[in-house]
Amino acid sequence: MSLPPTPSPAPSPAAAPRPAVGLRAALHGQMGTYLGLAAVLAGMVVLFSSLSQYFLTFDTFVSIANEIPALTVMAIGMTFVLIIAGIDLSVGSVLALSAAATAAAILQWHWSMPAAAALGLVTGLLCGAITGAVSVAWRLPSFIVSLGMLEAVRGAAYLVTDSRTQYVGDAISGLANPWIGGISAAFVLAVVLVVIGHLVLTRTVFGRYVVGIGTNEEAMRLAGIDPRPISIIVFAATGLLAGLAGLMQSARLEAADPNAGVGVELQVIAAVVIGGTSLMGGRGSVINTFFGVLIIAVLGAGLVQIGASEPSKRIVTGCVIVVAVIIDTLRQRRAGTP
Template identity: 35%
Template structure:
């Protein structure tokens, strides 16, 4: 939410002030992740004839869906200057809750509501520990990472729970070309954008991430807003857990293990700053798609799974390095 006070950026009436090269340069600077995604797609299309097939592109969308939904929630935390390491475990716990309720004869609509409420409650606990317990977000959410995973194991007795057909349809495809997980991903992206742009809490996230003390002095109830932020993160994690369980047709206590790292990586690759105050829904979506395209492309090129981890780690390190250089500039 920083205000650009450079005269040349406000209302440049000089000849050539809005020349196409300058506009293109500014677009690439503000949308570097999108440019990287386009370049990656073009490169993989030349390297593999199977990449641009309809079925493969749908697979990429489905693969990106869970990570993107988790990342949308994490965007709220990172924009506000925090972080959430527990989203993968909360997703698994919420999925287990859905599966367990479904096998107990609970109406399916109520099972969905209670599963999302489970994730929201986990987020509220994180918010309480951070806002009122004064724990660093890293420590509070690390504790929840362990606790939520443990609760998932306890509730499921360590075994997968088969979902009824009334639930598993979320992981399927409408017709032959429209996967439901992709629809859910797009809906959650729109919700994220609306929260960040159109709501008081969204504006408060940017203010808190930019300068928490200044936000407090300006009248923002920082502690209350942090409760809202982490509750939203938990709710989004629950939705991701439901989608993942539906794709697998079973709720698994060890599901989404390590997904929190992919979610954080997607947010950073998408242009958000780990220092807070910067980030947007569209950037996070592009970041998640970059990870999915990268994994899919490496699989098509028969690159070893071990080397895939090396490549993805290098991409994440490069994204953080570029973020650091951008903030210095």
């Protein structure tokens, strides 16, 4: 005669999980990251203010604010891509093609500005969706697929513009026009998108799925969640944001240049990495990415004002990126995160 199983003793209060403590620790760590990046940014402002009497002026900060919207919106998308352990090297070319499509619609086909802008956004969306679909369907590294898209989309931009800059005038300049205190509407829109991106990543089921894919994709499958459509959506959204960046740049320059965005993907990735997003996936923050964009922008503006040459600017920027990655790695190791 078998005896009934002995019930397990109830866990003691000391052994019971304490999610509130873990949540407080996570919030404290996130706040520490915010404060650390803000301190770096403030330190750079103080440094360049001491080296140049023209840096600490309202005009300088307005100029910085009006130059970063395109970089900001692309960095938002890249944050999500890196969190799922992917990468998209084609965003600069997508920017150029989206701007070229908008210019062609206005100048050649005589579309209205809203319709032309919509075409530019859809162009970016399709480019990102193709990159994501090919990567997912054939299980190819997104690095290789997006590298191929970088070349193909750039070639398409040259074809659309006949390899010449297309001047659209003020047809699409509304995004770049001064709005509040000289700040452009594009900057305000970029900040709004940063807030939306942060809320999507931290307050929605989709955001949790994104983090889960980057942390352990196989575990997501075992939990009954198909990561493939989520990954495609992330790449498509990144392409859409690159298309919006193309509109922002065209509005600021009043032209669509087929060479626009060459090398900008490296700046985008640098901003995201400086913000602490892991290149291995599973960890990142849109707010921290925005700090990374500001750090790169302030660094570039400061170096220009103190008369640094272009090679010197590249050396300093590269060193800042490496140091940022080293500091973030040491911080994660100290916190016990692999």
